[in-house]
Amino acid sequence: MIKPKLKPLKWKQSWQLHAMLLPGMIFVVLFAYLPMVGITIAFQDFNPTKGFFGSKWLGLDNFKYMLELPDTYRIVKNTVIIAALKIFFGFLAPIVFALLLNEVKNKLWKRGIQTFVYFPHFVSWVIMGGILVNILSRNGGAVNQLLVAIGIEPVFFLGDPGWFRVTLVVTDVLKEFGFGAIIYLAALSGINPALYEAAVIDGASRFKQTLHVTLPGIMHVAVLLGILSIGNILNAGFDQIFNLYNYLVLDSSEIIDTWVYSMGLLQAQYGLATAVGLLKSVVAFALIAGSYKLAVKFANYRIF
Amino acid sequence: MRSTRSAGATAFRLFNYGTLTLVALLCILPLVHIFAVSLSSAEAVNGNQVGLWPVDFSLGAYRASFDAPFLSALSVTMQRIVLGTAINMLVTFLMAYPLSKESDRFPYRNVYVWILVFTMLFSGGLIPTYILAKQLHLLNTMWVLVLPSAVNVFYIILLLNFFRQLPKEIEESALMDGASYFKSMYKIYLPLSKPVIATLLLFCIVTHWNAWFDGIMFINDTDKYPLQTYLQLLLQKSKSVLSLEDAKMAAEDAAKTSIYGAKMFLSLLPIIALYPFLQKYFTEGIVIGAVKG
Numbered sequence: 001m002i003k004p005k006l007k008p009l010k011w012k013q014s015w016q017l018h019a020m021l022l023p024g025m026i027f028v029v030l031f032a033y034l035p036m037v038g039i040t041i042a043f044q045d046f047n048p049t050k051g052f053f054g055s056k057w058l059g060l061d062n063f064k065y066m067l068e069l070p071d072t073y074r075i076v077k078n079t080v081i082i083a084a085l086k087i088f089f090g091f092l093a094p095i096v097f098a099l100l101l102n103e104v105k106n107k108l109w110k111r112g113i114q115t116f117v118y119f120p121h122f123v124s125w126v127i128m129g130g131i132l133v134n135i136l137s138r139n140g141g142a143v144n145q146l147l148v149a150i151g152i153e154p155v156f157f158l159g160d161p162g163w164f165r166v167t168l169v170v171t172d173v174l175k176e177f178g179f180g181a182i183i184y185l186a187a188l189s190g191i192n193p194a195l196y197e198a199a200v201i202d203g204a205s206r207f208k209q210t211l212h213v214t215l216p217g218i219m220h221v222a223v224l225l226g227i228l229s230i231g232n233i234l235n236a237g238f239d240q241i242f243n244l245y246n247y248l249v250l251d252s253s254e255i256i257d258t259w260v261y262s263m264g265l266l267q268a269q270y271g272l273a274t275a276v277g278l279l280k281s282v283v284a285f286a287l288i289a290g291s292y293k294l295a296v297k298f299a300n301y302r303i304f
Numbered sequence: 305m306r307s308t309r310s311a312g313a314t315a316f317r318l319f320n321y322g323t324l325t326l327v328a329l330l331c332i333l334p335l336v337h338i339f340a341v342s343l344s345s346a347e348a349v350n351g352n353q354v355g356l357w358p359v360d361f362s363l364g365a366y367r368a369s370f371d372a373p374f375l376s377a378l379s380v381t382m383q384r385i386v387l388g389t390a391i392n393m394l395v396t397f398l399m400a401y402p403l404s405k406e407s408d409r410f411p412y413r414n415v416y417v418w419i420l421v422f423t424m425l426f427s428g429g430l431i432p433t434y435i436l437a438k439q440l441h442l443l444n445t446m447w448v449l450v451l452p453s454a455v456n457v458f459y460i461i462l463l464l465n466f467f468r469q470l471p472k473e474i475e476e477s478a479l480m481d482g483a484s485y486f487k488s489m490y491k492i493y494l495p496l497s498k499p500v501i502a503t504l505l506l507f508c509i510v511t512h513w514n515a516w517f518d519g520i521m522f523i524n525d526t527d528k529y530p531l532q533t534y535l536q537l538l539l540q541k542s543k544s545v546l547s548l549e550d551a552k553m554a555a556e557d558a559a560k561t562s563i564y565g566a567k568m569f570l571s572l573l574p575i576i577a578l579y580p581f582l583q584k585y586f587t588e589g590i591v592i593g594a595v596k597g
Contacts, residue, residue, distance in 0.1 A: 009409055016485040017402035017410055024399040024455050025419070031436075031452040032423040038432025048435070097327070100320050109321070116328035118583060122575050123335075124514035126532045127568050130539040131334050134341070134561065140352040142337055174331060182587055206313065239517070243536065257430075264431040265521065277429030285426045292425075303424075304403070304417050304461060 042275040062275035071259065072276075079255040082236040085169045087229045093177035095222060098184035099214065103206075117178025129243030132171060133158065158244060161252035168253065172240055183225070184218050191217040224299035231288035234280055256280050335572070342366070342565035349562045365566035374567060376527055377534035380446075381513060384530055388450035389508040395454050396504060400463035401489045420457050430521075437522055448522040449515070449530065459504055466500040467493060503585040506578060513574060531571055539564060 009017070037052075042062055044055040066072055097117070104110045120128065135142040136157040144154040157167045195213045204212065238257040245253045256276065264273030295301035336356050341349055342365050343358035353359045407413040427433075433452070442448040475488050483491070494501075519533025529537070542564060 009411060011411075014410060017405065018412075020398040020402050020485070020489070021416055024395045025416070027395065027451065027454045028419065028423060031433075031454075032427065035428025035432040035436050036426070038428050038435055041432060041435070048438075051439075097324075100324055103317075103320050104324065109325075113324050113328040115583065116332045119335075119579065120331050122510055122514075122579065122582065123572065124516060124532055126514075126516045126536045126539065127572060130535070130564060130568050131338050133539065133542075134565070135334055135337060142355070145352060178331065186587065206316075242517075243539075260430050265434065270431050270435070274429060274431045277431060281426055281429055288425050303421055304464065 039274065039278050041270055042278045044271055046270040046274070048270070058271065062271045063279070066272060066275055066279075071254075074251065075254050075256050075259045078253060079234055079236045079257075082165060082168055082241075082253070082255065083233050085165070086172050086237065087232060089169060089173045090176060090180065091222075091226055091229055093173050094180035094184055095218070097177055098181040098188060098218070099210065101181070101185065102188050102214065114178070118182070119178075120175040121179035123175070125239035125243045128171070128175060129240070132167075132244060136167065158246065159248045161249050164245070164249040164253055168237070168240060168244065171244075172237055180225075183221055187218045187221045188214065220299055224295055224301055227291050227295045227298065228301075230291040230294075231284065233287060234284050338565045339569050341562050342569050344562055346562055365562040366570070368563050369566040369570060373526065373529075373534060374531075374570075377529050377531040380528060381531040383446060384449050384515075385509055385512045387446065388453070388512045389505065391450055391454050392456060392459065392508045393501070393504065396456065396459045396463055397489075397494070399455070400460045400467060401493060402485075403460065404464045404467035420455075420460070423455075424457050434521060443522050444525045444528055446528075449518055450512075452518070453511075453515075459507065463497070463500055463504065466497060470496055499585060502581070506582045506585065509578065510575060510582070535567060535571060538567070 040052055041055075043058060043060070044052075045058050045061075046052075046055045101110060101113060104113070136144070138144055138154050138156045138159065141157075143157070148154055155163055157163050191213065195217075196209055199209045199213050234256060236255040236257070238255070238261075241253055241255055241258055242261070245258070257280075260273045260277045260280075263269045263276070292301070292303065333356065337354070340356055340358045341354050343361055343363070344354045345360035345362045345364070348354055348359035402410060403413060403416060405413060428436075437443055437448050437452070442451070470493070475492055478488050478492060479485075514532060515530065516532035516536045519530045520536065523529055523533065526534075542560065
């Protein structure tokens with residue numbers, strides 16, 4: 001028997017659905033689309049007392065000035081280096097962790113490990129920053145005390161420009177890898193056990209099983225997440241850097257977002273900061289849109 | 305043959321359990337250390353004697369923690385959570401329900417979807433957002449902390465995907481009997497959505513609890529700082545001392561260290577309390593929201 005199918009809705013029947021969307025849409029227009037209008041500031045010598053319409057138009061002067069700034073090259077370089085390292089290790093770590101955890105057969109042990117490694121994800125970077133400043137300080141920080149105890153020179157994790165980047169990447173990966181592994185663990189638990197049985201009958205060792213059954217089983221998730229992460233190449237992690245950096249490491253760790261903050265809000269260079277922010281948004285938009293397209297193509301991903 | 309393989313397997317198991325346990329400890333020990341510092345006397349902290357266990361046990365840091373700015377910031381955050389979570393949940397539910405309909409049933413669905421997707425890809429940026437808040441006279445108010453984040457597209461996607469996997473027939477029969485969409489949403493979908501609502505509730509609470517940057521950007525009245533903003537400024541002030549070259553970290557700063565530790569730990573308590581519930585739900589929630597679509 002054919003099920004009776006509902007017809008498409010006419011306006012008279014669907015007004016309720018539109019009405020439900022209305023409050024949210026008002027917020028979206030107000031807080032997401034109105035600021036986009038504010039992008040005009042990038043082309044102005046913006047004066048807050050005169051507003052959008054009264055300020056002098058500069059055309060592309062802000063952008064020209066930006067390109068001449070020596071800061072620009074430095075902050076873009078810092079952003080891309082830090083973000084690329086985080087994306088690379090942040091991509092690998094959850095996979096390796098999920099594969100290793102999958103081999104832990106003791107249920108209690110497994111749960112315990114999971115409980116511990118997921119937790120840092122829920123700790124804000126404010127608190128995490130406070131903790132890291134405490135334990136990584138060169139004078140008496142717990143980590144350096146440990147290093148000294150085993151005969152290694154203390155390291156200035158948060159004050160040495162080179163070490164600072166390493167610290168950023170390591171702490172970011174440590175904070176998030178557990179949470180990132182959840183989706184792989186779900187994929188792993190979804191692998192058909194019959195595939196393993198078949199592999200055992202064919203004489204595959206545990207390692208071979210991993211290589212030929214487990215890895216292909218999580219490949220689609222890995223491809224998807226890998227593609228989607230490309231869009232983040234200009235996001236080096238504002239929250240983390242803002243809470244950890246100091247003037248000693250500014251050269252190696254000032255990124256676009258922190259620069260826009262200090263230029264725009266602290267030094268009131270509205271036009272210039274907006275121009276830099278706009279350029280970032282445009283590049284990020286292209287990258288994210290591109291990576292979504294790739295994700296649709298290769299991983300059959302749909303946002304909605 | 306058999307024995308060598310099992311020897312290799314044993315070695316791997318030892319290595320595996322060892323590595324994973326070490327990594328898990330690495331994630332949690334810094335928090336334990338701060339907890340120990342917060343429960344130790346200033347002298348012990350000053351002498352760097354505190355490891356993972358309190359030395360010279362003292363609750364002084366906790367007594368000193370509950371000063372006026374801390375309590376005021378705590379109360380701002382509490383209000384923010386109640387108001388913000390209510391708005392988030394209401395808006396998410398109202399938007400996810402119509403958007404979960406098929407586009408051949410609900411005309412213009414795709415228009416709405418694109419409007420929302422575009423906000424995920426592109427934003428006006430920091431300065432225009434700030435100027436907007438200023439022109440709307442939202443600076444230094446509670447509203448600026450809860451309204452701009454009212455619509456969270458990820459929450460909508462999560463709930464929408466949950467709705468989609470419910471059997472359509474329940475609603476269809478209700479609609480054919482003349483129920484309105486409001487009624488169907490309220491009477492059918494709401495009661496069926498308890499697990500995903502719990503997930504979203506927890507996410508909202510944690511997000512509002514942890515938010516700090518909007519406080520820095522939009523609030524400059526110290527009485528109106530949310531907790532994490534207050535802490536951020538407090539810790540930022542202490543940092544300049546810790547990162548300076550000279551070793552003379554004054555004794556009074558060490559005394560403060562255990563108070564900072566206590567304040568940090570106090571602001572982690574709600575997360576720790578919610579965590580068991582979170583963990584129960586988020587695995588499912590994330591997987592529904594992220595892979596399926």
